[in-house]
Amino acid sequence: MLTDNVVILDYGSQYTQLIARRVREAGVYSEIHPCTISSEELHNLQPKALILSGGPASVTNNEAPAIDPVVLDWGLPILGICYGMQLLAHICGGKVVPAQDREYGRAELFISATSPLWEGLVQTEGLKVWMSHGDKVLAPPPGFTSLARTPRVDVAAMADEARKIYALQFHPEVAHTEDGDTILRNFLFRVAKLKPTWNMASFLEDNLEALRHRIGDNEQVICALSGGVDSTVVAVMLHKAIGRRLHCVLVDNGLLRMGEGEEIVAYLRQHFDLNLHYAQSQDLFLSRLRGVEDPEQKRKIIGRTFIEVFEHEAKSLTGIKYLAQGTLYPDVIESISFKGPSAVIKSHHNVGGLPDKMDLELIEPLRELFKDEVRKVAVELGLPDFIVWRHPFPGPGLAIRILGEVTPERLHILQQADKIVHNELMAAGWYYKVWQGFAVLLPLKTVGVMGDERTYEHVVALRIVDSIDAMTADWSRVPSEILALISNRIINEVKGVNRVVLDISSKPPSTIEWE
Numbered sequence: 001m002l003t004d005n006v007v008i009l010d011y012g013s014q015y016t017q018l019i020a021r022r023v024r025e026a027g028v029y030s031e032i033h034p035c036t037i038s039s040e041e042l043h044n045l046q047p048k049a050l051i052l053s054g055g056p057a058s059v060t061n062n063e064a065p066a067i068d069p070v071v072l073d074w075g076l077p078i079l080g081i082c083y084g085m086q087l088l089a090h091i092c093g094g095k096v097v098p099a100q101d102r103e104y105g106r107a108e109l110f111i112s113a114t115s116p117l118w119e120g121l122v123q124t125e126g127l128k129v130w131m132s133h134g135d136k137v138l139a140p141p142p143g144f145t146s147l148a149r150t151p152r153v154d155v156a157a158m159a160d161e162a163r164k165i166y167a168l169q170f171h172p173e174v175a176h177t178e179d180g181d182t183i184l185r186n187f188l189f190r191v192a193k194l195k196p197t198w199n200m201a202s203f204l205e206d207n208l209e210a211l212r213h214r215i216g217d218n219e220q221v222i223c224a225l226s227g228g229v230d231s232t233v234v235a236v237m238l239h240k241a242i243g244r245r246l247h248c249v250l251v252d253n254g255l256l257r258m259g260e261g262e263e264i265v266a267y268l269r270q271h272f273d274l275n276l277h278y279a280q281s282q283d284l285f286l287s288r289l290r291g292v293e294d295p296e297q298k299r300k301i302i303g304r305t306f307i308e309v310f311e312h313e314a315k316s317l318t319g320i321k322y323l324a325q326g327t328l329y330p331d332v333i334e335s336i337s338f339k340g341p342s343a344v345i346k347s348h349h350n351v352g353g354l355p356d357k358m359d360l361e362l363i364e365p366l367r368e369l370f371k372d373e374v375r376k377v378a379v380e381l382g383l384p385d386f387i388v389w390r391h392p393f394p395g396p397g398l399a400i401r402i403l404g405e406v407t408p409e410r411l412h413i414l415q416q417a418d419k420i421v422h423n424e425l426m427a428a429g430w431y432y433k434v435w436q437g438f439a440v441l442l443p444l445k446t447v448g449v450m451g452d453e454r455t456y457e458h459v460v461a462l463r464i465v466d467s468i469d470a471m472t473a474d475w476s477r478v479p480s481e482i483l484a485l486i487s488n489r490i491i492n493e494v495k496g497v498n499r500v501v502l503d504i505s506s507k508p509p510s511t512i513e514w515e
Contacts (some may be wrong), residue, residue, distance in 0.1 A: 004194040006030040007047035009037070011065050011083050013053030014508065017330075017471045018173040019051055019184075019372065020054065027196025031368070034389030039068040042214035049077040049192040052084025054171065059083070059090040060098070060134050066091065077164040077192035079184075082133050085167035086159070092141035092160075099136045099152070106176060107131045107150045115147045115159055116190040117166060128178045129156075135167065138308050156339045164191055200376040204237070204264070207365050211241040214363070216321065221363065222314045223324040225276070227264030228393050229378055230366060236381050237365055238324055239274060247275045247320065249313045253304060254282030255397030255406070257422070258415040271384070282310050289399060289406045293443075298406070304397045310475045311359050323360035327367045328374065330470050370469040391422075392470065393420030393438045400515035404443035409496070410458075416440040416494045417460045424486045426466075426476075434476045435467035439490070440503070440514050448498030449493075457498040460490055465512055466500075473507040 010016045010032050033042070035055075050071070057064040069091050080088040088094045101304050111124035116122060129150070137155040140146055144165075147157040156169045166187060174178035188194045215221060221238055225248040226230045238246045248268075252261035265278050268409065288301050307494035309321075314320035366374055371392065378388045398414050399406050418437040424432040440461040448455040462483065467473035487500040503510075 002369055004048045004197060005046070005190070006026055006051060006192075006194070007034045007042065007045055008048045008051045008053060009067065009084075009119070010055065011035045011053045011087070013082065014053035015171055015173050015201060016053040018316075019053060021469060022173045022181060022184050023051070023472070024198060024370070024373070026181070026188055027198050028188050028194050031414065035065045035067065039070055043074070047076065048194055049188070050079070052078065052080040052087060053108045054082030054084060054132065055085060058140075059086045059096050060135065063220070068073075072163070072165065075163075076168070077159055077187070079187045079191075080165075080167035080477075081173070082169060082171060085138060086133075086135050088167050089137040089141055089155075089158070092144065092165075094137055094141035094144065095139040097134050097138045099134055104132050105130070105450050107152065107156075107170065109148050109150055109170065113145055113147045115157075115161075115166075117147070117157070117159070117168075117183050117186045119186050119190060120182050123178075128176070129180075130174045130176040132168050132367060133169060135214070135396065137167075141370065143492060148415040157377055161357065164192065170440050176485065186436050200373060200380050200406070203369070203373075204360045204377055208237065208241050209363060211238060211363070215242055215245075218246065218319070219321045220244075220245050220317065220319045221322040222320050222360070223312060224310060224326070225250045225264075225268070226326070226393065228258065228267065228326070228373075229383075229390055230328060230374055232268075232383065232387050233374055233378050233381065234324050234326045234365055235274060236272065236383065237377075240381075244275060246324075247277060247313075247317055249277045249279055249310060251279045251281055251309050252399060253285040253306070255285060255302070258419045277313055279309055286311070286406065286408065286411075291405060292402045295400055295403075298399045298515070299396050300471075302399060304396075313339075321361060322363045324363040324365070326374075327364040329368055332367060337391070370468050370471070389432050391431070391434075391438070393412060395506050396514055400513055401438060402441045410441055411435070413458060413494055413496050414439060414460075417441070417490045417497065419451070420489045420493065421464075424482060426449055428479075428482045430476075430478055430482060434473065434478070435465050435470070435473065436512060437462075437464040437476070439463075442501075446499050449500060455498045458496050459499045460494075460497050461514070462486065462500060462502050463512070463514070467507075467512070470512060471507075473512050475506065477503045505511055 006028055006029055008019050020030045020032050090096050109129045111118055131469040136153050140155055140158045143160045144158045146155045147159055148221055150156045153169055159166045165224055170184040223235050225235050235248050238365050259403055263452055268276055285305055292298055296380055312322055375388050394400055402410050421439050425437050442459040446459055464476040464478055465473040466476045490500050
């Protein structure tokens with residue numbers, strides 16, 4: 001059973017999610033919570049250690065986010081990073097002042113005192129670390145010892161060993177910091193004495209038991225099944241937990257990839273013994289999207305319509321109490337505004353698009369997992385590679401890859417272009433090398449020449465990215481000859497397109513999807 005967990009308090013750092021990823025990669029379960037959480041709520045989470053993230057605020061500001069000082073008396077191991085360090089120094093009686101120059105980027109760290117955090121480091125002189133701060137600790141609080149310095153910061157790390165409170169001015173969670181993983185693992189295992197019990201086998205075992213306990217021996221569940229790895233994992237998990245009391249519903253909203261609805265039904269019925277209902281609701285979704293251009297409106301309309309269709313399907317069945325869906329942790333993070341402040345990037349149809357009142361209770365077995373962790377669960381479940389490594393597909397489907405209004409004509413154009421992207425990546429052996437590759441239909445037309453005649457037609461953008469968990473991403477360096485072939489085929493085979501462009505943005509500052 002999972003016993004050790006780390007709570008990360010989010011003070012608004014762009015790297016907060018990376019902290020959670022690094023802790024989980026070390027085999028310890030972690031959760032992100034807003035820094036505004038009350039001490040009572042925090043205590044109820046029963047954390048075995050706390051990590052305070054960085055953030056853009058200054059502790060010298062009266063309105064700066066804080067932490068209840070009582071938390072420091074609980075005896076929990078605590079690690080403050082960047083703003084988290086400055087906050088600990090401030091509330092414990094140290095001196096924090098504005099730095100003369102904001103320090104951003106690489107710096108050299110020089111160890112000045114022994115500490116469990118430094119065990120196993122490759123070097124202790126001139127360690128390359130990543131800084132991003134405007135304030136600095138001028139003097140540690142009483143009981144704290146300075147552990148390291150940089151040329152610009154005399155107190156770049158500090159600790160109160162007796163209380164197991166540690167703090168770093170730099171960011172160990174980012175790849176730019178040498179031995180950052182070693183430092184974090186030293187905190188987890190040498191300081192906090194945690195056990196690396198978080199893995200997908202233990203997750204699966206614990207959650208199957210939890211699902212059986214919650215659902216009971218008689219209740220029925222309806223599952224939102226898209227055919228992607230997330231919803232398929234949910235379906236197979238629930239099938240293992242409750243068997244034929246699970247009813248899977250595949251809603252063809254008309255916004256799937258070309259021929260995808262029929263393909264999904266065929267392979268799910270062939271490979272799994274599931275109760276599968278195929279709801280073809282293309283006309284309903286497209287009619288409700290008519291004239292809608294705003295991406296948030298499209299997401300919410302699709303989310304509400306999904307729920308309506310599921311509730312309608314549930315009413316045709318007997319005793320349905322629960323709706324299961326494949327919400328992931330990035331969906332939750334990106335749909336909730338933590339006052340740190342990590343801003344809302346987009347509402348997700350599994351999170352922000354749900355109506356206030358539903359007739360069904362939600363079951364979201366993957367809500368605490370990142371995408372790569374879901375794929376590991378899929379492997380544990382014995383799912384085939386073509387499901388495990390299928391490219392992520394957004395819940396709202398192609399509606400958010402069609403910028404502007406969704407019409408049958410524009411949908412057909414994008415489906416054809418997207419199919420070419422998929423087929424050529426697969427043929428070239430690149431489909432499984434990249435995280436995600438797809439086409440986007442832009443809301444503009446450009447002049448072209450085809451067959452010695454002037455054309456004025458649509459533009460398609462290619463979005464092909466590398467990632468691990470979708471929290472960060474970079475554009476894939478696909479060979480130019482493959483891109484040229486994709487472009488040539490789209491322009492020649494998809495009527496209505498005369499230009500193809502390549503998106504070479506990273507996340508951040510961009511997102512993977514365009515809407």
